Amino acid sequence: MTALAQTSAPRFAWAGFSLHIPAGWNPVALEKDFVRFEDGGGPRLECRWQPTEGAYRLERHLSKAASQMKRAAAFRTDGVELPALFLDALQRLEEHGFTAKPFAWTDAAGEAANPGALLHHAESGIAVIIRAFPRAEADEDTELADALATARCHPRNADRLWSVFGVRVWLPGTLYLKTFSFKPGHFRMEFLNSRRVHLVLERLGPAQFALKGSSLEEWAAGFFKSINLRSARSSQGPDGWSVLEKPWPRGFFGAVSRRLPGILRAQRYRLGLRLADQETKILTVRMEGPAPLPDGAFEKICESYEVV
Structure with a gap:
């Protein structure tokens, strides 16, 4: 176990990929399958990941990644000495x-060969390409290596942690x-699944400016138009959550309603509301769609949703 994993270092978790990040690191660039961490001195680590299917050959995919990266950077897989810590x-x-294939890459300036790696995690079916940005200071290289060693991939057949910018x-x-x-004062994440369940998580604050003296329910009536x-x-609901809903019909009537055209199908929803972080933030969980998530799933989401 690394020093980072043994401490209270925050864990970044996003779309099946996670790692502990040192104090001072921030995800300054974030996409659905990409993150770049920087500190006050510049870039530290880039990670891009994707699901894989069937047999996965590291060598073949590394060659493909190399051809893509050569557009912006020199790329070598052998004949280069990489840092021992990496x-x-x-x-x-x-x-x-994980299985790993290291490589070296050089930016457009061509001043130094930086370490990188293609990783594959067979259990989760995820491949990750890593580009690291080492520093001359030994302690910062140790910090980078310790952060990388905490990287994990998480399969779709279990719950996944999402943790970024102080929400988890x-x-x-x-x-x-x-x-x-993720805008100042308003964070929003929207999810779908194959059953067309629509789930939206939001964090708003400061709460007193949003509420303006009204209750959560009164505020929600104006916010969720x-x-x-x-x-x-x-x-x-659990742990101080208030729940407003128009429940989905069950059994035979539920099956019939899901087959109706959208224009005839009544709108069903479940909305969770909670004040968090000493009542300075508003957390909301909204679920809509032809059918809800399985029984208990909405409650588990609300219980786990928090400001950290």
Whole structure:
């Protein structure tokens, strides 16, 4: 176990990929399948990942990655000496089910060969290409290697952690990220699955400016204009969550309603509301679609959704 994993270093987790990040590192570039971490001195680590199917040959995919990267950077897979700390981090990853193929890459300036690696995690069916940005200071190289050694990939057949920018939640692995936005005062992540379940998580704050003296339910009626909350059924959820919903019909009637054309199908939803972080933030979980997530899934999402 690395020093980072043994401490309270925050864990970045996104779309099936995660790692502990040192203090001062921030995900300054974030896409559905990519992250670049930087600190006050510039880039530290880039990671891009994708699902794989069937037999996966590292050598073949490394050659493909090399051809793509050569457009912007020199790329070599042999004949280059890589930092011992970086190679040690790859060896530690192999103890957690990864296979690794290291390479060296050089930026457009061509000043130095930087370490990189193509990783494959067979259990989760995910491949990751890593580009590292080492520093001259030995302690910063140790920090980089320790962070890399904590990288993990997570399969879709289990719940996955999502943790970024101070919010954290566990979601079913069957959900796919559709869109996301992290603007000051308003974070939003939107997910779908094959059953067309539509799940949206939001974090808003400061809460007092959003609420303006109103209750959470009153605020929600104005904020969620696409759903009619006036006829919603209200209940108390787990851990201080308030739940407003128009439930899905069950059994035979539920099956019939899901087959109706969209224009005839009544809108069904479940909306969770909670004040968090000493009541300075508003957390919301909204589920819509022809059919809900399995029983208990919505409650588990609400229980795990928090400001950290």
